[in-house]
Amino acid sequence: MRYKDHRVGIFVDVQNVYHSAKHLYQSRVNFQTLFSSLSARRPVVRAFAYVVKSDTVPGEESFFEALKAAGFELRSKELQVFSDGSKKADWDVGIAIDTVRLAHAVDTIILVTGDGDFIPLIEYLRSLGKRVEVAAFSRATSGKLKKDTVDNFIELESIPKILMPIRQKPTGKTGGEGSEKRRRGHRGGRGRRRKEQ
Secondary structure (H helix, E strand, O other): OOOOOOOEEEEEEEEHHHHHHHHOEEEEOHOOOOOHHHHOOOOOHHHHHEEEEEEOOOOOOHHHHHHHHHHOOOEEEEOOOOOOEEEEEOOOHHHHHHHHHHHHHHEEEEOOOOOOOHHHHHHHHOOOOOOEEEEEEEHOOHHHHHHOOEEEEEEEOOOOEEEOOOOOOOOOOHHHHHHHHHHHHHHHHHHHHHHHO
């Protein structure tokens, strides 16, 4: 492939791709597959996954450990909750700062996000002579990111095994004790009617 010797930096907006996969495909992202597919055997200098911590989310720590096991360094911040009940959880500024800081050490920067707010950053990085690739779910990506803004746009949904279906929790019991009692009552009722005849 072209650019096979390029040193790569990967920056994943986890909230963006996580919620896109969940709402569009009722699935989770396989981050290990994501890492290997994006790196494409190129040397990875750094790979960051940007996450937001919330004590109310079950299984959060195991999810973070899975990101580390896939090869990502975690950048984390606490979910901000304001007095009016509103919440804020974004990493836009942090991602921008990290890409600029690392730009001197890499040839290709891969942003994993569909957020069009990164367009000025992408234009700046390209002005430095850096190749910029964006990977995101096409249905959740700003149209400008798919055009001439980037050197390569990668549709995440086209990567084999990138999505893992979310297991649906049972909504109710099928059969069970109540159904068995109803069946017994129904059989018993027929028996009594035959006896009365």
